[in-house]
Amino acid sequence: MANKDYYTILGIEKGASKEDIKKAFYKLAHKYHPDKKGGDEAKFKEVSEAYSILSDEKKRAQYDSYGRVFNDAGQGGFQGDVNGFDFSQFTGGAGFNFEDLDLGDILGDFFGGRRAKRGRDISIDIELSFEESIFGAERKVLLKKSSNCTTCNGTGAEGTETVTCERCNGKGRINNVQRSFMGSFSTVRECDVCYGKGKIPKKKCHICKGLGVVDKQEEIRIKIPSGIEDGEMIRLSQRGEAIPAGAPGDLYIKVHVKKHATFKKEGRDLTMTLNVRLSDALLGSKYTVRTLEGDLSVKIPEGISSGEILRVKGKGVPTEDHKERGDLLIKVSVELPKKLSGKAKEIVEKLREQGI
Secondary structure (H helix, E strand, O other): OOOOHHHHHHHHOOOHHHHHHHHHHHHHHHOOOOOOOOOOHHHHHHHHHHHHHHHHHHHHHHHHHHHHOOOOOOOOOOOEEEOOEEEOOOOOOOOOOOOOOOOHHOOHHOOOOOOEEEEEOOOEEEOOOOOHHHEEEEEEEEEEEEEEEOOOOOOOOOOOEEEEEEOOOOOEEEEEEEEEOOOOEEEEEEEEOOOOOOEOOOOOOOOOOOOOEEEEEEEEEHHHHHHHOOOOOOEEEOOOOOOOOEEOOOOEEEEEEEEOOOOOOEEOEEEEEEEEEEEEHHEEEEEEEOOOOOEEEEEOOOOOOOEEEEOOOOOOOOOOOOOEEEEEEEEEEOOOOOOOOOOHHHHHHHHHHHOO
């Protein structure tokens, strides 16, 4: 057996008690088991090897004295098959002591079937006009997916009468017992006939054949809230894929908003730029602005400067309940003529003489 620091592998002190050793292994076995998501087979074998030595008094004494273990076969090391969870091939005869170690607790997340069954989530994309994103909209999409059977309302039965499942004898779970010279332990999985219910319909639904779900096209209505942003996600609970005897997944809708030639959204306000002639900026005027809701008359005050903001209250983005709205912010851009006629130049010269 290669020299390894088994105490460091289990994260314990050299004088640790049997209970400390067991607890350390319990924690690490749960963390690294290869059947678990994020597991690590190499590390699982390593902590299992460390436990097999330190949990045995004779082997631990040899290891503490010589840094290795001498066993009957003359060979050491871990040779178990973790994929099948068969620990029967640990060398040294004694192997693991499972008498007071509950493997069902350690591996319950994936052997015990404790996690709630849930269908697959679905993700789709939709494109909205700028106006739809501001005021909200309603869309209908047609999806082909697994859905609850409408004939039996997802029960899989014609009528309400049920009988005991013969596969699991009404328990809803099936035990799988494994034996070795160390003893036996069992794993538990959900019954694949009654899906954990213990009962099956006496007469199966003729549409879904007792599954409770069917593949079909389903029209789904999507309500788009006002003021939604580009890239935002809408979640419709339980509108994803359905599965037998479980909750459907969710439907996620990613929103893409087209840009507008005139307007931009800033929070609850709409912004735009209005080009104003120099004479109108100096003398004041009225301009007609085409908004998302139609034409709007805007007063340009006398002597306005380029870059000033005109605020039109209540013409921005509505709240979701449409009881309040933001404002329309109009940024004034004064246009300077690139070329003046002779008469215009004379007028400007007179203005300059007056200090304007």
